[in-house]
Amino acid sequence: MVNTKNIRKSICEVGKLLYDRGYIDASGGNISVRDGDKIYLSPRQSGEHHQWTIDEDSIIVTDMCKIPIIGELSKITRESVSHYYIYNAFPEVKAIVHAHPPFMMSFGSAHMDIPAVSEGTRCVIGTLPITNIEESIPGSSQQAERVVENFNQRKKIDPECGLICNIPFHGIFSAASDLNYAFLFVEVSEINCKILINRQIMFGNNPKADLSIHHQITREEINSIGQDKEACEIGFKYRDPFGNETVYQGQKSPLASNVSADLISKITEEVLRKLKNN
Ligand SMILES: [Zn+2]
Numbered sequence: 180m181v182n183t184k185n186i187r188k189s190i191c192e193v194g195k196l197l198y199d200r201g202y203i204d205a206s207g208g209n210i211s212v213r214d215g216d217k218i219y220l221s222p223r224q225s226g227e228h229h230q231w232t233i234d235e236d237s238i239i240v241t242d243m244c245k246i247p248i249i250g251e252l253s254k255i256t257r258e259s260v261s262h263y264y265i266y267n268a269f270p271e272v273k274a275i276v277h278a279h280p281p282f283m284m285s286f287g288s289a290h291m292d293i294p295a296v297s298e299g300t301r302c303v304i305g306t307l308p309i310t311n312i313e314e315s316i317p318g319s320s321q322q323a324e325r326v327v328e329n330f331n332q333r334k335k336i337d338p339e340c341g342l343i344c345n346i347p348f349h350g351i352f353s354a355a356s357d358l359n360y361a362f363l364f365v366e367v368s369e370i371n372c373k374i375l376i377n378r379q380i381m382f383g384n385n386p387k388a389d390l391s392i393h394h395q396i397t398r399e400e401i402n403s404i405g406q407d408k409e410a411c412e413i414g415f416k417y418r419d420p421f422g423n424e425t426v427y428q429g430q431k432s433p434l435a436s437n438v439s440a441d442l443i444s445k446i447t448e449e450v451l452r453k454l455k456n457n
Contacts, residue, residue: 186212186219187238198231202280209256212274222254257318264323265354274358278365279350282372287345300371302401304341311345326352420450
């Protein structure tokens with residue numbers, strides 16, 4: 180989704196996506212991306228005045244202290260202070276989303292932490308609950324300091340956790356290594372909250388409901404998810420695409436690794452031809 184060659188376009192696209200999915204609303208939400216020593220920000224009142232149908236030329240570019248390079252100072256999002264504070268505190272953060280996701284905000288409006296229950300949330304942002312900062316004046320440096328403090332606390336407990344926090348009665352801040360992940364943190368957290376709320380409505384008073392997590396997924400297990408794995412046991416007997424009885428030798432068998440790309444494409448062509456003729 181995110182076009183890294185065109186940051187301004189990416190901000191417009193992700194803004195529309197956040198709006199269409201109900202994670203930001205007409206009253207607020209803003210997005211920024213860091214590229215080297217430059218910050219790209221969505222313009223002020225993108226929701227209120229444009230329902231997030233904004234064009235690339237409206238994206239403002241500044242230095243690290245909000246001095247505009249492209250665009251006007253008065254057009255920068257009103258929440259920009261928190262964005263700059265986060266960038267200056269966390270060099271690894273390259274993109275930030277401030278959103279108003281209603282299910283997350285339901286927890287914030289009760290000053291309740293959000294436990295990570297869904298597999299997506301636990302694997303993407305980690306098992307730490309998403310916590311609230313103190314109620315703050317929107318757009319203030321007070322809010323910015325509290326968001327940075329919240330993220331520092333999260334990192335102290337789990338250095339690999341995703342950076343996301345709730346602001347009571349207001350919204351959330353998500354900060355990540357790129358805009359895809361800043362969006363992903365919002366989406367998995369919001370789905371996590373939908374699950375929590377749904378199961379409370381559906382099963383909260385049912386004594387038969389077991390709401391506990393039976394397997395606490397470890398960081399090692401999370402890291403293993405993307406590793407390549409054998410789909411069959413070595414020695415498994417099966418019929419190959421040519422109809423021959425064969426024995427599985429493993430993905431990394433010497434035979435497989437010696438097969439040239441040319442031979443693979445020839446086999447693929449042959450299989451496709453046979454499928455076509457059948
Ligand atoms: Zn807001």
